Amino acid sequence: MTDILERPTGGLSLRHRLSRLAEAATTPLLPSDYLDLAAPLRSGADLRARIVAVEPETRDAATIVLKPGADWAGHVPGQYVRIGIDVDGVREWRAYSLTHGPRPDGLISITVKAVPGGKVSNHLVHEARPRTLVHLEQAAGDFVLDPAASKLLFVTAGSGVTPVIGMLRNLFPVTDSGVVDLPRSSHLDIVVVHVAPTEPDSIFLANLRELDTHGAITLVPRYDDEHGVLDVAELAELVPDLADRTTYACGPGGLLDALTAHHQAAGLDLFTEQFRAGFVEAGDGGTIAFDDGSVLVADGATPILDVGEAGGRLMPSGCRMGVCFGCVLPLREGSVRDLRNGAITSVDPISSAHGGVPIQTCINAAAGACHLGDKS
């Protein structure tokens, strides 16, 4: 009997056997397919979160407070989290900074600024409702504070302020009765250069001002309409002891590139984070790269399936007319155009689910440089 063989790991094997039994009772589904309906945030489930509150910050920004599933492993301030939310019925993934340190109530929050034309950001700021279930990945990102550094400069632009707010709230918790001074933060000397197009658009400004008034930080606001667009060469004037500080910058790519060049030339420490997803521009035709590294050139009128086969690849295929879904492969990055109606599907690595978005290769043509998976 197998009993004898399994006895040494009796407890484990009982659990194992029970789960095997549950699987045999629910096949072809899994027990979790049923449990998910009742307890989507339980331990062992795919990581999800429920929206607890949507708190407006400015007229186009809001903080979304989330209750993460039981398996949420926590985070370090400054890290970001990828969130999948259904917008118009379609699952969209985006990355957002966690705007606070670990909270005693176990909730997490992200602050989102509605980007003009941004599908997900507008949905989160204006449409999202409490109780909505969203999908989650564990926190990630290396934009976290070096514990050894005590003289810091934060340069933030637009929604790039969010990871910095996360770090500051962890260092100086703001309560109803004001800012709390924690011993672990007493040695810090922090300057925040905060850049925004105009003053009222600056999210978390109230928070930064409060910290400034309290003396926890020195706030240097820079508004484009008032002070002109920031030139990184001006930093030395804005922050006279720039050379003594470790700089953390978060914002759009242009600013980060300029800062990187500036700091390299000056030999200064710099940590950067650009986390707004790169925008994928759809073109007409392009290249198709596969997981195995091979690259094919494709025009904008030939289905990817045909391009692949002409290039000597063994492609999954079926009806070749968009009916049977036998040719589906994941688009990991890039854009494709549906040859039937011109609809564009775009994927960038951050905003799609892990592994990419499955597309039908028989009716889609390359619309720019694409990266395609080998298997669905």
Added chain:
Amino acid sequence: MTTIQQKADNPIAHLSADDIETLGRELDAIRQEVIDTRGADDAAYIRRIIRTQRGLEAGSRALLLFSILPPAWIAGTAGLSIAKILENMEIGHNVMHGQWDWMRDPKIHSTSWEWDNASPADQWKHGHNELHHTYTNVVGKDNDLGYGIMRVDEDQRWQPFYLAQPVWNFVNACFFEYGIAAYDLELAKNLATPKAQRPADFKARVKQTLTKIRHQATKDYVVHPALSIPTGSFVPTLAANFTANLVRNLWTHSVIMCGHFPEGVETFEKTSIDGETRGDWYLRQMLGSANISGSPLMHLMTGNLSFQIEHHLFPDLPSNRYAEIAPKVQALFDKYELTYVSAPLPKQVYSAWHKIVRLSLPNHWLAETTAKNAPSQLAKLYKMTTGGKKVRRTIEMRDQRERRDVAEAQAA
């Protein structure tokens, strides 16, 4: 029925190539309208159906733990039958068609879905989505026409073993899920082929199907009955699960038979699809399918395959939207003077069965048999059945000649 190309009054003869392409563009526009308005409501619909189905299944199986009590047996069996029908039709079939892929939800996706049926999803998708939906009603290419074991067209030569096809069809209906699995394996064709010449993956696919069947059977006939032992309900639960599978099989078989078998549905010759345009393909789907009319509940229980015509035109549109486009599709049938075949379920089931019985007999036999000539007709049938190929041909030729003479006499 006779393939459309063989018909004296070809129902598409009045359409020019330009007409057919215009028709294709008009259908494309209907498709695009649905795609443009597809959204959160549709996503909520399929999630609601899935939630309901899983709740119903779990609840019914829980009731069946006490199936020794007759009310629990009846309610549990009814609930499980409905849950299995919903799972196969409105959910499984449609999800595996890619109707919900646009949601990008990996849990409700054609590439990841597996269903409560003997045929593994991969194999079913090949046999159904690729072969049946591409080659709909093309004689010799679409195996759904008689599943390779039945005579469904006058042009197929009659042979004595077709006499038993009403029985085959009924047996197939009762064990439909295994029929589908065998059919997706192309079992008959592959077993008839010498081992060395079979497709390389045949053995692996047979194994995959057998594993699936074992898991399915273990669930329904071992695990759940065993869980019912504490209440002394092993046998009642086993019987309940068998009944639910039987009900599901009979129902799905009936619905599917109504899709392409009723009178008025056209079939097509193999060569007719060479160089077929998108418009031609649409036209073939329009003429090769039949709808079932009825209530929203009936549509739901058929997985909206009651909108077979709309489903065949747009197999990847969400099933909950077929009802709203049906009037637009029907208007196009009217505009192009085509016949939109649609009737209530009992009528379509009767029509399909009638055709199966009719074609189990030699051409014209059923129509020409009356109470008066029954003895001579039976004698003829006996001769054709026992007499061998030559005798059959002779009788067929003689009948054909007689019919021609009668027709000429009438014309004159």
